[in-house]
Amino acid sequence: MIRRRTRISVVAAAVIAVGCASTGSQGTYQQSHVTVDGPGGRYDLLLTREQYLSSDTLTISPKQAWPALVQTYAGFGIPLQGADRKSYMIATQYVHAHASFAGERMSRWLECGSTMTGDIATVYEITLRFGTLLDTSVAGRTVVRTAVNATAVAPGSGTTPVECSSRGSLEKRIAALVASKSASSAP
DSSP: OHHHHHHHHHHHHHHHHHOOOSSEEEEEEEEEEEEEEETTEEEEEEEEEEEEEEEEEESSOHHHHHHHHHHHHHHHTOOEEEEETTTTEEEEOOEEEESEETTEEHHHHEEOOEETTEEHHHHSEEEEEEEEEEEOOSTTOEEEEEEEEEEEEOTTTOOOOEEEEEOSHHHHHHHHHHHHHHHHTOO
8 A cells, every 4th residue: 555655656746746837738858868870970969858747727626526537547448556535646557559549549649759651659559657636726626737658669669669748638638528527427
């Protein structure tokens, strides 16, 4: 139980650390330096990966939003690593997808770059992990903060994963489904 709560807290802390805006969306970035040796010489590259945290304010209490959040992840078929009702935090296990997720092409949700064969988000195998926190800092409202971590690997290649950036649409879908499910289950 303690180990599980620690894992949930780590994922939730990552969600919170990416950004703490009360509304809207916030992005941060991570940079890494790479040196590539090619036929034309040595190239120094600075790679930038944008991280995205969605923050959507709902006009319902966290107590109303919590069951709807759990139902939303269940509806996506994503297994939970942990769910902490007291802290209103959910962390998912890794889930694998190819070409589409939640009824949409992966390229709607993620930006992973492209190759000669097409958009990486659509043609590669994608590994996703989610973390959502229902922020209780605004009285009578819930701020749904969701972060998505995603990587892509060419099918059957076993190559180094490509880091993907969220377009923010999937996080918005999660918040919209929480709002919709909360409204449909209201007394």
